Structures are given as C-alpha cells and as structure tokens.
Amino acid sequence: MRCQYCNFLDSKVIDSRTAGDGNTIRRRRECLNCGRRFTTYERIELTPLMVIKRDGRREQFDVSKVKSGIYHSCDKLPVSMKEIDDLASRVEQRAYSTSESEISSQRIGDMVMEELKELNEVAYVRFAAVYRKFTDLGSFMEELQKLVTENQQKGELN
Numbered sequence: 001m002r003c004q005y006c007n008f009l010d011s012k013v014i015d016s017r018t019a020g021d022g023n024t025i026r027r028r029r030e031c032l033n034c035g036r037r038f039t040t041y042e043r044i045e046l047t048p049l050m051v052i053k054r055d056g057r058r059e060q061f062d063v064s065k066v067k068s069g070i071y072h073s074c075d076k077l078p079v080s081m082k083e084i085d086d087l088a089s090r091v092e093q094r095a096y097s098t099s100e101s102e103i104s105s106q107r108i109g110d111m112v113m114e115e116l117k118e119l120n121e122v123a124y125v126r127f128a129a130v131y132r133k134f135t136d137l138g139s140f141m142e143e144l145q146k147l148v149t150e151n152q153q154k155g156e157l158n
Helices: 063-073 081-096 105-119 121-131 137-157
Strands: 011-019 024-031 037-043 050-052 058-060 102-104
Touching: 011 037, 050 105, 063 081, 063 105, 063 121, 081 105, 102 105, 105 121, 121 137
Parallel strands: 050 102
Antiparallel strands: 011 024, 024 037, 050 058
C-alpha cells in the first residue's frame, strides 16, 4: 500500500478490525520508509448490480446516489450521518442480496421508503414526494393519510 505522505510502496499492518457494516476491514498501517501511520479500508468487491431506470436505461448501482437521496430527505431533521450511512448500507445489502444482476430503481426506492418510515416519518414523506412524483395535493394527502392510519393501527396494537 502506497504511503500517503512519502509515496513509499511498502508498509506494515499494525491493526485490523471490521468496520461499519461488517463488509469492510479497517487497517492501521505504518510506512516502512517515513514511519508515519495511516488508515486504509478494504471492501469486498461486489459483482456489478445494474439498476433499471424508469425510462428503461440501465446504470451500475451506486450507493452514493441512494445516500444522497436519503440525505436530502433528512435535511434539517434530527437524523445523524451515521443513521443515514447505516440506512444506505442496509439498502445496498438488500439490493445485492436479491441474487439478481439487475434491479429496478422502483424496488430500490421502495426499500429506502420502508427504512425511512421506521427512521423518521417526515423524511419518509419528503422522500415519497420526490420518489412518487406527486403531481397534486390529493395524491400527497393520500400518502399522508396512509401513514396516519398505519400509526393509529400501531398505537392500538401497542
């Protein structure tokens, strides 16, 4: 591994541990030339997963796009970056666990909405407004009414 400080090509691993979602290894390294320490991350290289967009185009799955959509729906809400990262990782893991080489963007959006509903209802409604492309107040109100009804039913069960 190349040292980020002196560009020397050899370093020794001082410490290794799993990070985040368990699919990443964090390694603490020491450069054998300058002695400075740095951190590297090793991830499993996943088989490419293609996303089928609404217009039929295909593009490679990019978890940063999922994270960006979640981040925008959580803007100015009491949701931490760790919660956003964890949610995006769960969606990524679910998408890859389908064992298929292609997945629709609609299915990914549904996964995000399921997770957001549990995390923060306002973020869920914001995401739904963009994802479902509400064109009028009536369709938006229908989604809100579904959420209220679900919450009332949960309240009766608890």
